[in-house]
Amino acid sequence: MPDKPIKTDLPAPFGFSQSSLQDYEDCNRRFQLRYIEQLRWPAVETAPVLENERRQLEGQQFHRMVQQYLLGLPVETLTHMAANSKSPNLPRWWTNFLDAREDSLAGLKDHVFFPEQALSAPLGAHRLTAKYDLIAVKDGFATIYDWKTSHKRPKDAWMEQRCQTRVYRSLLTRAGAHLNHGKPFEPGQVKMVYWYAEFPGETAEFAYDNARSNRDWDGLATLIKEISARQSFPLSEDEKTCGFCPYRSYCDRGKIALEASDELDEMAESGWEVNLEQIQEIEF
Numbered sequence: 001m002p003d004k005p006i007k008t009d010l011p012a013p014f015g016f017s018q019s020s021l022q023d024y025e026d027c028n029r030r031f032q033l034r035y036i037e038q039l040r041w042p043a044v045e046t047a048p049v050l051e052n053e054r055r056q057l058e059g060q061q062f063h064r065m066v067q068q069y070l071l072g073l074p075v076e077t078l079t080h081m082a083a084n085s086k087s088p089n090l091p092r093w094w095t096n097f098l099d100a101r102e103d104s105l106a107g108l109k110d111h112v113f114f115p116e117q118a119l120s121a122p123l124g125a126h127r128l129t130a131k132y133d134l135i136a137v138k139d140g141f142a143t144i145y146d147w148k149t150s151h152k153r154p155k156d157a158w159m160e161q162r163c164q165t166r167v168y169r170s171l172l173t174r175a176g177a178h179l180n181h182g183k184p185f186e187p188g189q190v191k192m193v194y195w196y197a198e199f200p201g202e203t204a205e206f207a208y209d210n211a212r213s214n215r216d217w218d219g220l221a222t223l224i225k226e227i228s229a230r231q232s233f234p235l236s237e238d239e240k241t242c243g244f245c246p247y248r249s250y251c252d253r254g255k256i257a258l259e260a261s262d263e264l265d266e267m268a269e270s271g272w273e274v275n276l277e278q279i280q281e282i283e284f
């Protein structure tokens, strides 16, 4: 446990992201430690450490390569980079990506690309921000692409209720007009696609509509209001969540990370994605 009382006041305005909101939904205390106390993670996420660090780096490399491809770097150059990387997974993911251009990513053709696009909008006393891997636009319709490098494919129902899916679609309808000649995208003109580098033919696609957009935005506003008013941030009641959490030692929930079991693998995989965004937030 920490030696001194930990802070509870949220700075205002605070830039909420899908990562911070997901942390709050997963565990109130994790949100407090990470975003109010701004503590870096003192314990490794999961064991074995080196394997996870390597996968994080590979994921970052893959995201960078796709971004460079979308910005026009020649395929041959990128293929050469993948082949000469020391990564055991990157060449396979890259080949899967190239092959998918004629298959599960065929919808990318003839679109205007906005890779690594950041959007932000006020929400209550705070702001909601998101950084998208890719927003592809054609004829007033927008597809949000998100690249996933996890080695298990989560269930679609689980992905649909994640903060990322709720935040990305609703924020695009409210803050993306400049990507559409100044005209806001209607919810029915937006869809979200998760593309899995390990499972290139198994994309998860989520359409959108007015009812879901209103429900998402109102729900996010309520969530942010609730976080702002909080005076205490309790520990997760579900101790399984702690096995992958870097703040275990602060909460007396064990110093040694769990080996990822099949049962908890999806949670751990999601944690990797969260951390990639978290690293970027801290760098800014």
Ligand code: SF4
Pocket (backbone or CB within 6 Å): 027, 028, 029, 030, 033, 234, 235, 236, 241, 242, 245, 246, 247, 248, 249, 250, 251, 253
């Ligand atoms: S160790 Fe458990 S209780 Fe503590 S922040 Fe992490 S998930 Fe929450």
